[in-house]
Amino acid sequence: MDRIIEVAFSENVDLDAAVARNQAVIAAYGTRRERPDFPFWPMLFDNVTIRLLGSDDFPVEAKRRAAADLTIAAQDGALSVAIGDPLPLERVAEAHDRVDAGVRERVLLAIPD
Numbered sequence: 451m452d453r454i455i456e457v458a459f460s461e462n463v464d465l466d467a468a469v470a471r472n473q474a475v476i477a478a479y480g481t482r483r484e485r486p487d488f489p490f491w492p493m494l495f496d497n498v499t500i501r502l503l504g505s506d507d508f509p510v511e512a513k514r515r516a517a518a519d520l521t522i523a524a525q526d527g528a529l530s531v532a533i534g535d536p537l538p539l540e541r542v543a544e545a546h547d548r549v550d551a552g553v554r555e556r557v558l559l560a561i562p563d
Contacts, residue, residue, distance in 0.1 A: 451471060454476045456477065456480070457480040463487075463488040470498050472497055473498075474496065474498050474499070477503055479502075532555035
């Protein structure tokens with residue numbers, strides 16, 4: 451691969467290194483671990499560039515287009531998002547604990563009208 455868009459760098463970096471061609475670019479904008487390990491020597495010898503992108507790096511119009519595309523993909527069944535049972539607002543601390551624990555589903559709060 452010449453270009454890799456990575457949403458979970460710490461989880462996928464070994465695979466990324468295995469499939470990256472010489473002079474590949476990995477654009478990472480997500481990771482589970484604050485300080486991920488990665489296979490330095492293989493990536494060095496392949497002259498891999500790692501670009502770290504935050505949400506501030508994208509223009510507003512690109513974010514809007516991505517949101518629209520993801521919404522269409524979800525509506526068409528091409529994308530599924532696991533959602534947990536909503537928690538009442540008074541259990542917000544539990545919701546934060548779930549996120550910090552790395553649950554694989556979206557954590558929602560039910561906010562009364």
